[in-house]
Amino acid sequence: MPKQILIVDDDKELTAEITEILEGEGFDIDVACDGLKGAQMAKAAHYDVIFLDIKMPGINGIELLREIKQYNHTSKVFLVSGNPFLEKLAAQENLTGLIAGLISKPFDIEDLITRLKSA
């Protein structure tokens, strides 16, 4: 059974492109276009991997991560951001125990695929 992946990001073009790439690699992709929808979808179904963009209107990625982690301990959550100081931010917010990794935009596509396959 292919890996179930949820992508939560408010950039529609970006999610369209990434969905196509990852489906091409054999993953099952669901997309939520904001934090609120992401929260609902993460609750409604189980995903192997969840991508959370940090900067989103409404609920941001970090808030969503904390919410998801209250009831879901098995999904591997990656935080995604254009902020180059993502690691510092994660350390500052004490997120290291909650996340599977950090992914910087713009994605290194090959690296992204490798990490997803091993996740």
Add this chain to the structure above:
Amino acid sequence: MEQPSLNVLVIEDSTADFRLLKEQLSSQSLVDFRLTHAKTLKEGLALLPTEKIDTVLLDLDLPDSNRVDTLQKVRESNPALAVIVLTGLASEEIGVDALVKGAQDYLVKGQIQPDALVRSIRYAIERKKSEAALMRVRDEWERTFNSVPDMIAILDDRHNIVRVNNSMAKHLALKPEECIGKPCYRYIHGLDKPHDPCPHFATLRDGKEHVQEIREDRLGMDLLVSTTPLMDNSGKMIGSVHVARDITLHKQAEGILKRDKEVVEDIVKERTKELMAAHIELDKARRLSDIGTLAATVAHELRNPLAAIRMATYNIKRKKKDLPIDSHLVNIEKKVAESDQIINNLLFYSRLRVSHFEEINIYECLNECIELSEKQYQEQEAVVEKQIQSIQAKIIHADPLQIKEVFNNILNNAFDAVADRKGRVVVKAELNASDTLRISIEDNGIGMDDEQRQRALEPFFTTKAKGTGLGLSVCSQIIELHNCSLDIASKKDKGTTVTITLPVKQDLNAKTNPYS
């Protein structure tokens, strides 16, 4: 009108002579002479303190005293008394001698006329009064002269001391009379000739008052010396009054004040400099923080579209295996990477304040950066030569993000520099004895002239057609945060070598988060 009276004591052993005198004095009517007779000196001296005596008529040859002592004893007994000496016919020179010794007049016995006698007595009394007044004035002047704390010397026109006051004598460790006739330059200044410039000399030359500050080490004193011309009655200058005032304390206070003023001025200058520097720094920080806020926003906003562009390109490439289109897609990918680097630099430049040191494998870090650049510039076909084996497995303390940023920027510059020619990039790394690493990145590219090289680290300075001019600024800031050095050697059209010297160990104590 009442007749004025004068009390006259006659000390005369001859009763006959006394009677004669008494007769002569009573024969005139202008003054009422009251005569008292003493036959011996002893008798006379006994009367002097008790009786009110205006004048003494004194015979020097008395039975109880010799000629030499008689006058002196009377004068000592009452110095204010007018004394007229009576001498014998054959000894006029004795009378003259008595005048020298303080008598007011002398009369030769046997030649005394009544009116001359009266005149002599009255003159003697008046002369004595004038003398006393003169003495008083002289004493007063001397007391004043000697009580002045300033050192006063009266000097003649050949620099000899005529007179000094007590203060001057005291400072010269001499008695006032010992100074007289001595050359002032020798006794005051310890010199063989007048010192130059000498205010006394100046006064002698132009007849004017001169004032001068003189440091006299012999006396250990700073002196304010004034010389005022001294004239004789005909108006001819005969010397000067040389007044020296001790201003040592004043000078010391002045010196301290001057030093203090200089110190204060220095402090003010220093503080002003610091303040200006702080002001400039603050201004820069404010500007940077504006840039920082802007850069952070730009980065966040730009990275999403960049990510979408990159992935869209990837998808087109996958779907359409078409070589002519592929080259355009490669260009898009390359430009996305470049844009990302520009964003990185902007962010680093504007937000860099501290480093977070951790243990990193510097060899891997450097190698990774070289490979990234090679990949990014692969169509350039530059030759990359790595001489970095000697630092393999070397662990150093550094901020990995920051140090990669440095390598990336310098490597990208090197590749850009060799873009239009048969390029060669040499990366060398070696361990120094002093626990530092030396990494150099050398290219044979377009190089820089002196002016460009000097400005290379300035923010926003660039020689590239497209560039933010922040790459090396970022590097230099990171280098500074790592306490290391960055050296650029370059020759126009020959190439550039950038050398970084990195300490192996850093203070690992975490600093405040610079990114908050």
